[in-house]
Amino acid sequence: MIRFDEVSVTRGERRVLAEVSCVLPERRIAILGPNGSGKSTFVRLINGLVVPSAGRLDVDGLDPAADPKAVRRRVGFVFQNPDNQIVFPIVEEDIAFGLRNLGRSRMEAAEASRAALDGFGLGHLAAQPVATLSGGEKQLVALLGVLVMQPAILVFDEPTTLLDLRNRNRIAAAIGGLDQQAIVVTHDLDLVAGFDRALVLDGGRIVADDEPGAAIAWYRERMA
Amino acid sequence: MSREAWSPSLRAAVSSWPAGLKLAALVVLATGLLLIQSAAVLGVASALVLLAGLLVLGPAGLSRAAGRWLVLTIGCLALLTLLIEGPERALVVLLRLSSLLVLAELVTGTTRASAIQDAIVAALRPFERLPFVSADKAGLALALALRSLALVRGMAEELREAQAARGLRASPSRLIIPLVARILREATETAEAIDARSWTGEKARSSPKEPPRDHP
Ligand SMILES: Nc1ncnc2c1ncn2[C@@H]1O[C@H](COP(=O)(O)OP(=O)(O)OP(=O)(O)O)[C@@H](O)[C@H]1O
Numbered sequence: 346m347i348r349f350d351e352v353s354v355t356r357g358e359r360r361v362l363a364e365v366s367c368v369l370p371e372r373r374i375a376i377l378g379p380n381g382s383g384k385s386t387f388v389r390l391i392n393g394l395v396v397p398s399a400g401r402l403d404v405d406g407l408d409p410a411a412d413p414k415a416v417r418r419r420v421g422f423v424f425q426n427p428d429n430q431i432v433f434p435i436v437e438e439d440i441a442f443g444l445r446n447l448g449r450s451r452m453e454a455a456e457a458s459r460a461a462l463d464g465f466g467l468g469h470l471a472a473q474p475v476a477t478l479s480g481g482e483k484q485l486v487a488l489l490g491v492l493v494m495q496p497a498i499l500v501f502d503e504p505t506t507l508l509d510l511r512n513r514n515r516i517a518a519a520i521g522g523l524d525q526q527a528i529v530v531t532h533d534l535d536l537v538a539g540f541d542r543a544l545v546l547d548g549g550r551i552v553a554d555d556e557p558g559a560a561i562a563w564y565r566e567r568m569a
Numbered sequence: 570m571s572r573e574a575w576s577p578s579l580r581a582a583v584s585s586w587p588a589g590l591k592l593a594a595l596v597v598l599a600t601g602l603l604l605i606q607s608a609a610v611l612g613v614a615s616a617l618v619l620l621a622g623l624l625v626l627g628p629a630g631l632s633r634a635a636g637r638w639l640v641l642t643i644g645c646l647a648l649l650t651l652l653i654e655g656p657e658r659a660l661v662v663l664l665r666l667s668s669l670l671v672l673a674e675l676v677t678g679t680t681r682a683s684a685i686q687d688a689i690v691a692a693l694r695p696f697e698r699l700p701f702v703s704a705d706k707a708g709l710a711l712a713l714a715l716r717s718l719a720l721v722r723g724m725a726e727e728l729r730e731a732q733a734a735r736g737l738r739a740s741p742s743r744l745i746i747p748l749v750a751r752i753l754r755e756a757t758e759t760a761e762a763i764d765a766r767s768w769t770g771e772k773a774r775s776s777p778k779e780p781p782r783d784h785p
């Protein structure tokens with residue numbers, strides 16, 4: 346379970362996040378809010394990419410600030426731009442990268458990445474250069490590269506922003522089918538319809554926290 | 570890619586050679602090219618390298634490797650040498666740099682980045698007892714450097730087009746600042762993504778895998 350305890354993040358003079366407290370036990374949680382409201386900062390805290398200036402976080406009993414390595418084994422993170430998170434030039438070697446980081450041998454990692462690609466219906470892409478994939482395929486590969494590491498929690502920062510409708514739907518379906526807890530930052534309000542809970546951030550504070558229908562209605566009205 | 574090669578079977582054969590062997594050959598041949606001072610000998614060596622490049626990579630593969638900016642840079646260096654040191658030295662510079670370029674593409678174009686990474690890690694592992702040597706870091710750094718070459722080439726092209734679309738004529742001085750800014754920004758994100766995927770920069774210990782947590 347993820348717990349924020351009066352967490353603040355300060356950048357220079359600016360308070361990017363101001364004494365945020367919340368507990369996040371639900372399986373599907375959306376983070377909404379206008380540009381610059383602190384959404385990315387909020388989710389980056391969860392795997393220790395950002396460290397609190399004050400306050401404390403607890404992720405399944407671990408403190409991301411104190412032990413980011415252990416936390417990152419539990420928390421997978423999918424970024425907005427797949428170009429920057431796919432490290433290797435060939436699809437299957439990128440999927441294998443995360444597995445090797447978990448200590449698998451080269452053979453085990455290669456086999457597991459093949460199996461994962463097949464399982465996702467992407468087997469035909471295994472040997473393809475990443476540079477030649479479409480945006481949607483890239484984002485699926487990025488997601489799969491994180492999924493094969495079997496994190497207990499998945500965090501997405503605007504996973505569908507760069508995608509067309511068809512690819513957006515593929516990613517939405519992939520997120521919907523996850524067994525794990527998923528925390529999704531998005532401006533795509535349709536994506537969060539079936540979620541369990543939505544937080545709305547504004548100016549570094551949680552300004553609404555409800556089931557998605559109510560939170561979205563509140564957000565729409567507020568932003569109009 | 571293979572259909573662009575003049576000899577796909579040759580390309581496949583070279584691709585199947587061990588990465589370590591190819592890297593070692595690259596080091597030896599590149600050193601050789603740097604040591605040869607005679608324009609005539611260098612001419613013969615360069616012709617052989619170019620021939621190998623054409624056979625294995627094909628003209629399309631070669632021209633992709635070259636790229637406009639790289640060719641321009643080599644051209645400028647040769648021109649400078651011509652002005653300062655005369656035509657023979659200029660020819661030497663031209664031949665040497667272009668055959669180094671082809672040699673490098675011969676290796677990187679036929680070898681997976683992960684295989685190069687593994688070869689570097691294996692080669693450096695014995696030296697890890699020395700201070701400041703980390704085989705894993707060096708391996709990933711090199712694999713990333715190779716990946717970045719292709720990315721930077723693509724970025725430069727995109728920026729050039731974006732500027733052209735705004736009616737600006739392309740010039741290196743206009744390109745360099747946005748290019749560097751973008752490289753740094755994207756490098757930061759890539760570094761975060763690598764962290765997020767549990768890369769620790771040390772030989773990963775086999776750790777028991779934790780099953781996904783159940784949710785009600
Ligand atoms: N390193 C930094 N230095 C200074 N300011 C920063 C830094 N990182 C973030 N900020 C500021 O913090 C605020 C929140 O940023 P954050 O990226 O969390 O917003 P966001 O809600 O994800 O926005 P978007 O919807 O545009 O992605 C922004 O105003 C941003 O300018």
Ligand SMILES: [Mg+2]
Binds near residue numbers: 386
């Ligand atoms: Mg953001």
